[in-house]
Amino acid sequence: MADLWEELQSVANSMPSSNTAAPGARGTIKAIASFNVSEDVAALRKAIEGIGTTEKTLIEILTHRSSSQKQAISKAYQETTKRILVNDLKSDTQGNFERVLVALTRPPAVNDAKWLIKAMKGAGTDDSILIEILSSRTNKQIKELSAAYSEETKKTLIQNLKSEVSGHFGKAILLLAEGARDESTNVNADQAKVDAKALYQAGEKRLGTDESKFIEILCKRSIPHLRQTILEYKNISGKTLQKSIEKEMSGNLEELLVAIVKCVMSTPAYFAEKLYKSMKGAGTDEITLTRVMVSRGEIDMLDIRAEFKKLYQSSLHKEINSDVSGNYSDCLKMICGGED
Numbered sequence: 001m002a003d004l005w006e007e008l009q010s011v012a013n014s015m016p017s018s019n020t021a022a023p024g025a026r027g028t029i030k031a032i033a034s035f036n037v038s039e040d041v042a043a044l045r046k047a048i049e050g051i052g053t054t055e056k057t058l059i060e061i062l063t064h065r066s067s068s069q070k071q072a073i074s075k076a077y078q079e080t081t082k083r084i085l086v087n088d089l090k091s092d093t094q095g096n097f098e099r100v101l102v103a104l105t106r107p108p109a110v111n112d113a114k115w116l117i118k119a120m121k122g123a124g125t126d127d128s129i130l131i132e133i134l135s136s137r138t139n140k141q142i143k144e145l146s147a148a149y150s151e152e153t154k155k156t157l158i159q160n161l162k163s164e165v166s167g168h169f170g171k172a173i174l175l176l177a178e179g180a181r182d183e184s185t186n187v188n189a190d191q192a193k194v195d196a197k198a199l200y201q202a203g204e205k206r207l208g209t210d211e212s213k214f215i216e217i218l219c220k221r222s223i224p225h226l227r228q229t230i231l232e233y234k235n236i237s238g239k240t241l242q243k244s245i246e247k248e249m250s251g252n253l254e255e256l257l258v259a260i261v262k263c264v265m266s267t268p269a270y271f272a273e274k275l276y277k278s279m280k281g282a283g284t285d286e287i288t289l290t291r292v293m294v295s296r297g298e299i300d301m302l303d304i305r306a307e308f309k310k311l312y313q314s315s316l317h318k319e320i321n322s323d324v325s326g327n328y329s330d331c332l333k334m335i336c337g338g339e340d
Contacts, residue, residue: 026268027298028337031066037076040065044077044085053092055327062104063334067298070105096286096328103294104335112137112145113152115291125164127252132274132291134176135259136267142179168211169253175219182222189232192225196232203248204237211253214245218260226264268303269311271296275304276312279323286324289332297335305340315340 040061047057065073077085089101103111112133119129137145149157157177165173195217202213218226233241245257262270271292278288296304308316317339320332 026300026302027296028301028335029063029066029297031069032064035065035069037069037072040073041076041080044073045081048088048092055093055097055330058089058093058101059327059331059334062101063297063331067107071107074105093327096290096324097326097331099286100290100294100328100331100335103290104297104331107148108295108298109141109144109148110152111291111295112141113148113157116145116149116157117152120160120164127165127169128255129291130161130165130173131252131256131259134173135256136263136270137179139179139181139183142177146177146179167253168215169251169256171212172215172219172253172256175215180220182220182225184222185224187222187224187228189228192228193232193236195221195225195229196236199229199233199241199244200237204239204244209248211249214249214257218257223264226260230261230264266307268300269307271300271304272307272311272316275308275316276319279319284323286328289320289324293332293335301335301337305336305338309340 043057044061047054061073062070074085077083081088086102086105089105090098093101106114115129116133119126133145134142146157149160153160158174161170161174161177198213199217202210217229221229230241233239233244237244242258242261245254245261249257259270262273274288274292278285278292293301305316308314308319312319317333317336320329320336324332
């Protein structure tokens with residue numbers, strides 16, 4: 001896998017970034033042109049209220065409408081039935097199938113907020129979920145999920161994170177949670193060289209590591225600037241930045257900084273790797289599988305599929321098909337959108 005990221009490193013400067021594509025242009029879940037809210041509400045009611053649930057209808061509608069169309073459906077559903085669509089789905093379906101349908105129905109920001117709430121619930125924090133969400137979302141997405149988080153918990157995301165995370169990892173997570181990454185698109189090659197050198201001197205070049213320098217650069221600079229910095233770093237140190245981080249850091253800080261570097265080089269490849277790991281080996285991590293499929297369905301699933309095929313010589317569709325079954329599998333394959 002490290003070789004994959006080494007390879008990506010060499011094409012990083014020519015990689016299109018999903019962050020720069022028009023929103024939704026690379027997704028598999030798109031707005032339907034002939035959208036008719038009342039027809040959809042009637043079809044969903046029939047599927048849910050009839051004897052036995054018509055799962056096919058639920059899958060068909062919820063994987064073929066954009067998020068804003070689904071919000072319109074949920075609103076109309078509530079006006080017509082005086083019930084909440086998400087609650088009806090919960091009482092009518094179960095397990096992983098229920099989870100994926102509910103997530104498809106909710107706005108993306110609400111999903112992100114709920115996943116973060118769950119990650120911080122109870123004893124201990126699930127750092128890997130904080131890392132995945134906060135390292136891969138744009139400023140706009142972070143602002144939206146923060147608003148949804150406050151709405152759900154009556155506290156701010158930053159307030160709650162402060163009591164959950166600490167040390168260098170905590171500092172980096174809090175910076176990302178502010179959603180204040182530089183968003184300029186012009187790259188100053190000289191500044192990228194300066195940053196690459198600063199990273200080299202904060203890590204490889206000295207005894208002990210100056211973590212705060214890594215955090216400041218990786219959590220604040222723009223994505224195009226970081227892409228250039230990663231290339232410059234290789235020129236200066238002969239190693240990839242990812243390799244250096246893995247050598248210099250450990251634990252959740254290492255995991256977070258590596259995730260940022262991977263997302264800078266290719267967010268779709270980062271998620272392709274996540275999906276592969278969720279299905280690899282004994283047992284499937286359905287929670288991660290569902291979260292990634294739903295959260296990327298409308299954003300960059302086409303690119304994730306392409307990266308998956310390139311990395312694992314097998315299509316994402318085929319892996320899902322052989323790894324999970326039933327309605328849950330059918331729903332994920334719809335989100336996947338096709339065989340490569």
